[in-house]
Amino acid sequence: MVATSTSRKRSHYIYVYIIVHELLEQFCVNILMARKGGNPNIKNHGFEPAGEEPLTKTLSIRVSESTYQEVKSKDNPGEFCRQAIQKALDEDKRKQNDTPST
CATH class of the missing domain: 1.20.5 (Single alpha-helices involved in coiled-coils or other helix-helix interfaces)
Incomplete structure (x- = not known):
C-alpha cells in the first residue's frame, strides 16, 4: 500500500x-x-557616443575605498573619470612639449 x-x-x-x-x-x-526579422528601425534606437570618438575600450584600476565612494557619489562617475584622465594626459603632453630636447 x-x-x-x-x-x-x-x-x-x-x-x-x-x-x-x-x-x-x-x-x-x-x-x-x-520579433521575427528583427527590429526594422534598430538604427533609431541604437547607442550613439556622446563625444567625438566612440568609447569602445574599458579600463580597470584599483583605488582606495574612500576614493571609490567619492567617485561613485558623482552624478556621472564614468564621465568624471574620463575627464580626469584626459586632463592628466593633456597636462602630461603640455609638460613634454614645454621641456626642451637635448
Whole structure:
C-alpha cells in the first residue's frame, strides 16, 4: 500500500512539473521571443557616443575605498573619470612639449 501511495505521489509531481514547465515555456516564448526579422528601425534606437570618438575600450584600476565612494557619489562617475584622465594626459603632453630636447 505504501509503494502505491508513493508511486501516485511521484506521478502527480511529475504531472504537475510537466504542466508548470509547459506554462513557463509558453510564457517565456511569448514574453522573451524576438520579433521575427528583427527590429526594422534598430538604427533609431541604437547607442550613439556622446563625444567625438566612440568609447569602445574599458579600463580597470584599483583605488582606495574612500576614493571609490567619492567617485561613485558623482552624478556621472564614468564621465568624471574620463575627464580626469584626459586632463592628466593633456597636462602630461603640455609638460613634454614645454621641456626642451637635448
